[in-house]
Every structure is written in C-alpha cells, then in structure tokens.
Amino acid sequence: MSEPVDEIIPDLEQVRATEGHEVATAEPVLTVRDLDVVYEVAQPVHAVKGASLTLHRGEVLGLAGESGSGKTTLAYGLNQLHRPPARITGGSVTFHGRDGEEVDVLALEGESLRAFRWSKIAMVFQGAMNSLNPVISVKAQLEDVFTTHRPQMGAAERRRRCEELLELVGVDPGRITAFAHELSGGMRQRVMIAMALALDPELMIMDEPTTALDVVVQREILQEILRLRQELGFAVVFITHDLPMLLEISDRIAVMRRGEIVELDTAENLYFAPQHPYTRRLLGSFPSLTGSTGDFLRAGYSPEETR
Known part of the structure; x- marks a missing residue:
C-alpha cells in the first residue's frame, strides 16, 4: 500500500x-x-x-x-x-x-x-434507464419538474430552461425530443443529472451514478x-x-x-x-x-x- x-x-x-x-x-x-x-x-x-x-x-x-x-x-x-x-x-x-x-x-x-x-435536496437514482420513463420524451420529463414546482413558467420559458440544462451537462439541446432508448448510457445519466439540477438544489445525492x-x-x-x-x-x-x-x-x-x-x-x-x-x-x-x-x-x- x-x-x-x-x-x-x-x-x-x-x-x-x-x-x-x-x-x-x-x-x-x-x-x-x-x-x-x-x-x-x-x-x-x-x-x-x-x-x-x-x-x-x-x-x-x-x-x-x-x-x-x-x-x-x-x-x-x-x-x-x-x-x-x-x-x-x-x-x-x-x-x-x-x-x-x-x-x-x-x-x-x-x-x-x-x-x-x-x-x-435532489437525487440522481441508480440506473438511469430505469429512472427515465421509456415512453415519454426527455423534453416532457424535464418540463414536468417545472410544471410541478414552477407553475408560473410559460411553455417557451420551460423549453428554453430545459435546453439550457441539457447544454449545461454536455448534451446537445437538439436531443430534447429524444426518448430514453435513443440515448447512450452516458447521455441518459447526464439527463438525470440535468433533471436533478433543474431547481438549483443545494445538495445532490448521487446513488452510484456511474x-x-x-x-x-x-x-x-x-x-x-x-x-x-x-x-x-x-x-x-x-x-x-x-x-x-x-x-x-x-x-x-x-x-x-x-x-x-x-x-x-x-x-x-x-x-x-x-x-x-x-x-x-x-x-x-x-x-x-x-x-x-x-x-x-x-x-x-x-x-x-x-x-
């Protein structure tokens, strides 16, 4: 040692x-x-x-x-x-x-x-493929965070914020309409991190994200x-x-x-x-x-x- x-x-x-x-x-x-x-x-x-x-x-x-x-x-x-x-x-x-x-x-x-x-406190759960809904687009799942927690945001503002989050974690904003099965494992994990960052948390819990x-x-x-x-x-x-x-x-x-x-x-x-x-x-x-x-x-x- x-x-x-x-x-x-x-x-x-x-x-x-x-x-x-x-x-x-x-x-x-x-x-x-x-x-x-x-x-x-x-x-x-x-x-x-x-x-x-x-x-x-x-x-x-x-x-x-x-x-x-x-x-x-x-x-x-x-x-x-x-x-x-x-x-x-x-x-x-x-x-x-x-x-x-x-x-x-x-x-x-x-x-x-x-x-x-x-x-x-936000959490990135283990197994991004299981955490992302396979029949809903990345856009819908990201926007759901704002619809639930920031209902005052308009549709255009929600879309812009979702694209900013994807760009922040290194995912092409053009993939916002993709589904989970259309993304690689690394991209799915980045989407989960983007989702956790959506509301600017002060603590991130990451359960075996790699x-x-x-x-x-x-x-x-x-x-x-x-x-x-x-x-x-x-x-x-x-x-x-x-x-x-x-x-x-x-x-x-x-x-x-x-x-x-x-x-x-x-x-x-x-x-x-x-x-x-x-x-x-x-x-x-x-x-x-x-x-x-x-x-x-x-x-x-x-x-x-x-x-």
Whole structure:
C-alpha cells in the first residue's frame, strides 16, 4: 500500500487539480444525528444504526461500503424517500439553507416535503434507464419538474430552461425530443443529472451514478459532476462501493458496514492511515497497479484483524 492515492485511478489524476476542491466550506448544509432506519418485516432489519454526520456546503462526501451495508437506505433517509416496510425510527436530519433557514426534514410532510425534495435536496437514482420513463420524451420529463414546482413558467420559458440544462451537462439541446432508448448510457445519466439540477438544489445525492458505464464514460461523468459542483456550488453525497474512485473525487469519505458508519475522515487520511479494520479490508480488496496482491497482508494486517 505504498503507492500514492493518484496512482489508483491514473485516468483521473488531474481531476482534483483541474476542478479544484476549494469549493467546500466550513458552513454546514446538512446535519444528521443518530439516524435509525428499520425494515419492519417478519424479522425486523435494522438497516441504519445511529448514523451521524455533518455535510458542509460545496463538499463532496463519499459514502462507501459493500452491497447491503446501508448506503442507499441512509441516503433515502436524508429526504424521506423510504417506502414501507422501511421506517425511520429515530434521529434527526436538519437542512441548513443558504438563507440561514433551518429545516427539520423529518418533520416535513405532504406538499412541503414534495417541494423540499427537489428544490433543496435532489437525487440522481441508480440506473438511469430505469429512472427515465421509456415512453415519454426527455423534453416532457424535464418540463414536468417545472410544471410541478414552477407553475408560473410559460411553455417557451420551460423549453428554453430545459435546453439550457441539457447544454449545461454536455448534451446537445437538439436531443430534447429524444426518448430514453435513443440515448447512450452516458447521455441518459447526464439527463438525470440535468433533471436533478433543474431547481438549483443545494445538495445532490448521487446513488452510484456511474454503475454499468464503461470506464471512459465513467470518467466523463465524474468530471462533469465535479465541474458542475465547482460552477454551481452545491454539495454532493456520492454513493458507491468503489472506494478508489471516492479517494479521487471526495473531500471526505464515510465508510458503512452493517448499517453503521464505522469511519469518517478525509480521503487522504482514510487512504494513508485507515483506523477501522473494515476500512483496511476495503482498501486491500483493490489490486495495486505497482505491487502484488499480497502487499496488503504484508503491510501488517492479518486476516483475523480485517474480519
């Protein structure tokens, strides 16, 4: 484990330098305290246990862990997206607006919750092809955001804004009349990002936005996300099991295991000085580009320690 962080994904070596990480500030945008989520089935499953974190304005917070560790369940809890049998059983989620307003997210309901979800906290769901309606054009789906949340906008203004959003994420505005099946995987993901940006949210939650994309398109999407973050100043919660990717793009990383956040630190500290055995095991699960796969065990971490 002696190679520097930037050698893990050489293709993204210049991302931090070109996009910058100075956007993040000490001002909080979201505070989560002791959040608990339970799936109330025949044998209740405690999917998130006492999760606590503070997300700062403009920050990229990576959320890492193996499948089933509770990453998406935690993310859904940040804006009440759970459906039965999932239920939030404890804790608090507080949103800190740019205007100084503090919102108790878990107390919102009805129309107030619906308005909050898209204008303050937006989400890019995993699997863009499944998220986009296959029988409705891109234009109709983008315009639906404004029809619902900005009913005062006229048809011409809605169309203009939709074309601006597509251009913002690197999609030809001429594709506005296309359907999901007529777009590549990368373009569909960009459309989903454009939809999430429609109302200028202060926080973007991205649930594995590069899953099922080839490595070249992955790199383009990651660069696009960081460019937009730099330009628009929103914070990002980036969910993935790909820890090396998070080491490149994140300011801080939270590692989840069995519903708990077992470690939360800067990307550099997490890589060079991981504190939890599970974090060390995650790091060791990715082959080194400059050494053998046995480097991790030779570094002094026994199999017993990492279980």
